[in-house]
Amino acid sequence: MINLGGENDKKEVKVGTAIKGDERMRLFKLLTDYVDIFAWTYQDMPGLDSNIVEHRLPLIPEYPPIKQKLRRMKPEVSLKIKEEVKKQLDAGFLAVAKYPQWVANIVPVPKKDGKVRMCVDYRDLNRASPKDDFPLPHIDVLVDNTAQHAFFSFMDGFSGYNQIKMASEDMEKTTFITSWGTFCYKVMPFGLKNAGATYQRAMVTLFHDMMHKEIEVYVDDMIAKSRTGAEHITNLQKLFERLRKYKLRLNPAKCTFGVKSGKLLGFVVSEKGIEVDPDKVRAILEMPAPSTEKEVRGFLGRLNYIARFISQLTATCNPIFKLLRKSQPMVWNEDCQKAFEKIKQYLQEPPILVPPVPGRPLILYMSVLDESMGCVLGQHDASGKKEQAIYYLSKKFTDCEMRYSLLERTCCALAWVARRLRQYMLSHTTWLVSKMDPIKYIFGKPALTGRIARWKMLMSEYDIIYVTQKAVKGSALAEYLAHQPIEDYQSMQCEFPDEDIMTLFDEEESINEEKWTLLFDGASNALGHGIGTVLISPKNQFIPFTARLDFDCTNNVAEYEACAMGIVAALEFKAKVLEVYGDSALVVHQLKEITFQHIPREDNQLADALATLSSMFKISQGNEVPLIRIQNRDQPAYCQAVEEEPDGRPWFYDIKRYIKDKEYPPSASANDKKTLRRLAMGFFLNGDVLYKRNHDMVLLRCVDAIEAKKIVEEVHEGSFGTHMNGHVMARKILRSGYYWLTMESDCCNHVRKCHKCQTYADNIHAPPTPLNVLAAPWPFSMWGMDVIGPIEPKARYQGDLSYYICLCLMNLWVVYWGNMMLLGRKSKQFII
Known part of the structure; x- marks a missing residue:
């Protein structure tokens, strides 16, 4: 003083x-x-x-x-x-x-x-x-x-x-x-x-x-x-x-x-950060156990004010929250007392939180349970070795949300967290860390529908990157997991044919962009023999293959056939590094040059299901489909005819390079990088071809300026072109599976420059012409005629290759005539 x-x-x-x-x-x-x-x-x-x-x-x-x-x-x-x-x-x-x-x-x-x-x-x-x-x-x-x-x-x-x-x-x-x-x-x-x-x-x-x-x-x-x-x-x-x-x-x-x-x-x-006021903590620690609804609400209200300091608040206090339900009697039972004592014990040493530092990414650890979710937002300190907690957050799912699948609950939780922590996540890149979390597949899935699509759209304004956590190193994560009991952990159930998510390993490894993964399995039973493989790209794209064997074999032979089919498929996709996983110890331990690992059967469900289904598929003998001979080119046909762009780079060059190699343009700023990451979420790379994700689950192949010009000309005035207007033509190209940024404006400009459209098109200001019914005044006065043929194989009796079909438009009388050749004197006589 x-x-x-x-x-x-x-x-x-x-x-x-x-x-x-x-x-x-x-x-x-x-x-x-x-x-x-x-x-x-x-x-x-x-x-x-x-x-x-x-x-x-x-x-x-x-x-x-x-x-x-x-x-x-x-x-x-x-x-x-x-x-x-x-x-x-x-x-x-x-x-x-x-x-x-x-x-x-x-x-x-x-x-x-x-x-x-x-x-x-x-x-x-x-x-x-x-x-x-x-x-x-x-x-x-x-x-x-x-x-x-x-x-x-x-x-x-x-x-x-x-x-x-x-x-x-x-x-x-x-x-x-x-x-x-x-x-x-x-x-x-x-x-x-x-x-x-x-x-x-x-x-x-x-x-x-x-x-x-x-x-x-x-x-x-x-x-x-x-x-x-x-x-x-x-x-x-x-x-x-x-x-x-x-x-x-x-x-x-x-x-x-x-x-x-x-x-x-x-x-x-x-200077250390943010702590809870000791007076508020003391008031909670000295509180007796609530006995009325008013006291319960008062206790939860005090906790809610300091909720950002309490890990897994909703899950811990779930028995107390249930007392506020209308159908629940006000009975303070043993579970409520345990939750009450656990919160008091936690508040005896509350954590110290820190505000986020600009320029450093945030780290979001999140877990999703049956009835609630919890997360902690953290950030590395200046040394980069220690993590510091910024905000603890938890939520109790509604009755409707509890009925969601694990994937939907996870997406719902992430969307809610992003809205609550908007002031932090809008200004920073956020690394999402969640062990065995299916949310990572959402960021790379080509097409989504329903609630997940809406949640993904809400999350598109945030810069969220999934990062695999190999070990618990940060103090923020250690504190977070210490207050999450192990019995609360819920593993993900993967059931075929749900192909949205498939858990492969108990411990996930860092994603190597050059590494492909192969799962194989064979099935041999009384109904037949089948093989199935699943090829997983570095971007977690699941490509299934299945086939039925037309010869008798043992289960081990079927396993070898499945492995061989998967390796051939990997070579066709130009895979350089391949890891093969199978549940057959005989096959896995035979080869030493390729990495083979034995996994439990429950982790090989998709390949096992494909093999079992193919073995049960019945093929009628003697009614085989004739083989169709197809010549395979070294490159796709459209690549042979495409010329290079004037500058050598199409409009999607930066997007494609980021998806493929995670590289940014040399002169890109921080905002440019963030924009590029958000744009890349709407595209999908398969091999060397880039696709645009459409809202109706259709993948649209991205084309450059030269390809776009050829497509516009072909659709407008090609073999099947009808000289349609620009907007209709753009929608038709979209339905055909192609996309570029300036599609609609390019189509409208092409129609304006089309000489035939400008010469022969109807006057846009003229009224429509009334349509009249086509009617014949008497029998055999008006005929409709068409040609059918050539027919393979030839007709059974006469050996005719082609037919003239004539139809009277008055009484629908049909007259036909067939011949080896439709041109000649007999054809003229028939028509006359």
Whole structure:
């Protein structure tokens, strides 16, 4: 404590011991020079200028004025109210009200020192006032911006609301009644509906250029922050100058300057990070077990305020949450008591959270259970070796969400987490880490439908990258998993033919982009012999193959055949590195040059199902389908005729290179890289061909400018071209399975330049021509004729290759004639 006044007139303020030496002397001098910004009595408050801010009370016309009658009070309480009214009258806060339209009563609230706080019951007036939508700061954001600074100064306004004046026409609406008369406020009183919004608006007006930089403001609480002591004194001087200019006064009893840590809105901020207020933790630890619904809600409400510090809050307190159900009786059982004690034990050593550092990716650990989910958001420290927790989050699924599959629950949980942690994830790249989590397949799946497609669209604005966690190394993850019991873990069930997700291994390895994986299996039973293989690309694309063997063999021979078929398929896809997995120890241990690994049968379900299905498929003997001879080119046909782009790079070059090699353009900025990653989520690379994912589960092959020109010409005026308009032609090309960025505009431009369309097309402004029914006036007057043939094999009796078919349009009389050749004298005679 230091005294800013004389010996007889002490004016003390609190100063921390963190600032020492010359800087401490500079701080003492600064406080002495600006002693006028503090108010020790109501008379020291001149109030803010009305030109800057004043409080108004607009009313909804439908609400009539209400005058409350004087309530009865104890004489001693009435005398204390009289003393408080006299004090505020002397300070100039009150005026005598005559003939008011609105009258409210006093609600006395006892103080610790024996006095009473004079509160006014403005509930009737608040119902008639519209809501002021000026926002208050988010507490999480404000606390994050304040933490991890070296020096703090915590300040509070002296009777803050009373420093803002009421509009003269609205003073009478604040009238309250006492045994000593009716009075109205000349300054903004406590208890009004929009008082907090008005005060926050005034603070933003005064300090908008300093907020989130040198200071943080939440209504009447102000916090100055800095990295060094010299910087802190400079910031305080700038703040004091602003306070003196606008005549805003501080309460010296609630101010502390130059400290290393302090309480802020229920939390403790310091250079280490963010901690829970010990007083709030103590209040929870000293609570007895709740016995009524009101006490249960009070306990859960206290936990909810510090929920960002508690790992797996929803899963731990699930028995207590169930007590709030309408169908659940209020019985505090053993499960509730265990959850109650577990939360208390956890809060005895709560974690220290840190705000995120710009420029570093975030790490999101997430687990999904049957009834709830939990996650922790973290970030590496400056050394890159230790992880620090930022936010713990948990959620209880609704009854509808509990019926989702594991994949859908995971997507639902991730979408909810992204919305709750939006302020963090929008500004950072987020690494998603979740062991055995099917969410990683969603980012690379070509086409999605239903709820998963909608959730993926919501997540597309975030830069989320799935990262495999090989070992638990970070402290944030260790704390998170320590509070998740092992019995809560739920493995994923993979059942054929659900091909969305297939779990392969108990421990996942880092994805090698050059490595292909092969699973094979053979089946031999009484119905036949079949083989099945599943080829998995480096991008986790599952390519199944199955075949039925037309010769008798043992199960081991079928295993060899399945392995051989899978290796041939891998060679056709130009796989360079191949890992083969099978459940046959005989096959796996025969070869040494290729990596073969034996896995349990339950991990080889897809290949086993393919082999079993092919062995059960019946083929009728003697009715074989003739073989069709197909010549296979070394390259696809369209690649032979495609010319190079003028610059040698198509429009999808950067997207394709990123999907294939995870490479960015050389001069790409951070925003360009983020945009490229989001664009790449809408494309799918199969081999060397890039496809665009369409919303109706159709993959559209991406074409360059030369290919696009050839496609437009062929569709518009080729062999089957009908010279359609540009928009219809663009939709037809989409249905045919092709895509490029400027498809619709290119089609419209081509139609405008088409000579035949401009010459022979109908006038777009001409009315449509009426259609007439085609009818024959008498029998055999009008005929329809067509040719059928050549026919292979020839007709059984006559050996004719082709036929003329004639149909009378009047009575549908049919006449036909067949011959080896339709051209010649006999053909002319038949027609005549």
